[in-house]
Amino acid sequence: MIKILIVDDEKPICDLIDLNLSGAGYSCTSVQDGGKALQMIEEGKYDLILLDVMLPGVDGYDIMEYIRPLGIPVIFITARYEVKDRVRGLKLGADDYLVKPFDVVELVARVEAVLRRYHKADNILTAGDVTVDVEARRVTRKGVPVILTNKEFGLLLLFMHNKNVALFRETLYENVWEGEYLGDSRTVDLHVQRLRRKLGWEHCLVTVYKVGYRLEVPQ
Numbered sequence: 001m002i003k004i005l006i007v008d009d010e011k012p013i014c015d016l017i018d019l020n021l022s023g024a025g026y027s028c029t030s031v032q033d034g035g036k037a038l039q040m041i042e043e044g045k046y047d048l049i050l051l052d053v054m055l056p057g058v059d060g061y062d063i064m065e066y067i068r069p070l071g072i073p074v075i076f077i078t079a080r081y082e083v084k085d086r087v088r089g090l091k092l093g094a095d096d097y098l099v100k101p102f103d104v105v106e107l108v109a110r111v112e113a114v115l116r117r118y119h120k121a122d123n124i125l126t127a128g129d130v131t132v133d134v135e136a137r138r139v140t141r142k143g144v145p146v147i148l149t150n151k152e153f154g155l156l157l158l159f160m161h162n163k164n165v166a167l168f169r170e171t172l173y174e175n176v177w178e179g180e181y182l183g184d185s186r187t188v189d190l191h192v193q194r195l196r197r198k199l200g201w202e203h204c205l206v207t208v209y210k211v212g213y214r215l216e217v218p219q
Contacts, residue, residue, distance in 0.1 A: 002120060003045065004111070006030040007037040007063070008052040009078065012170070017050060017077075021111065022103040023086040023163040025125070026116040034058030034184050039067060042200055044073055048111065051094070052207050063094060068093040072113045077102070079120070105171050108161050123161045127217050132160060151176055152195050158214040159205065188212070 004026050006014050014030035029044075031037045035057035041049070049067060051074050060076065067074055075096040076089040086097045093112045098107060109167050125132040129142045137153060139146045148156065156175040158167065169188045170181040175204035177187070192213055196205050204216045 001025070001026045001027045002047045002115060003029070005037070005040060005044070005046045007049065007055065007060070008032065008035070010052075016104065017107065018111045020108060020162065020165060020166075023165060024108050024111075024161045026111070032056075032187055034060070034063055035041060036039070037063055041067065041070070041072075047118075048072070048115060049074045050077050050111075050168050051075070053080055053089070061088065064092040064094060066091070073118050073120075075110060077107075087179045103171070104165065105158070105162060105167065105175065109175070112161065125157075127160055127163065127215065128204065130201075132156065139199075146198050149191075150197065151191055153196070155191055156199075159213070163215050163217045166214045167212050172212060 002025075004021055006017050006028055007030045008014050008030070010019075011030075017026040018030055029040070029179045031040055034055035037055070038058060041063075041201055049072055050062045051063060053076060057065075060078065063195050064074060066094055074094045075098060076094045077098045077100065078085070079100045082150060089097050095117070098110060113199065123133060123135045130138050130146075131139070134157065139148055139153070139156065141146050155172060158172060169185045173179070173181040173189050190207065196202050201206075201215070207218055209212050
């Protein structure tokens with residue numbers, strides 16, 4: 001399993017990230033102190049580090065200097081939004097830079113993108129009796145192939161990577177159709193209905209009132 005270290009001085013943010021990445025199938029550990037983070041990096045083995053800049057003890061930039069020779073991918077997650085801060089983080093060797101506050105769906109997508117670049121992404125996803133081979137774009141239910149359209153497959157991946165998370169219709173549309181959501185939910189709703197039928201997800205792909213949908217799976 002992919003192991004991710006979350007380094008942020010705000011425990012609620014660590015808990016939020018942990019909840020969403022754990023739901024996406026990753027193993028997460030969090031720490032709120034820069035010095036402790038260095039110790040954990042030295043003693044443990046991580047596939048990805050999510051790193052805040054402003055930390056007690058040792059700041060994120062100094063930690064990045066230590067990480068760089070180790071070859072561990074890093075995504076900076078920080079409230080520092082100015083271009084000079086982003087440039088500094090990227091020049092130090094970070095693979096991506098995400099500004100707070102952020103959308104957890106975007107965070108998961110960025111994590112997946114960085115892991116793919118390092119050939120560490122998990123290409124086999126499961127939820128109940130449904131299995132997805134991401135690289136082959138193959139979906140099976142109880143071992144039987146399920147034929148999905150490109151948009152249905154995109155929705156499926158979004159739900160699989162955000163299990164037990166309520167996703168807004170706007171988020172679904174903008175991620176799968178890659179355009180601005182103008183408030184017409186019919187397109188999203190019809191595709192979700194077809195996905196339910198094809199995968200037998202009538203009871204686990206639930207409608208969230210005035211929000212969108214959530215894929216409910218046991219933790």
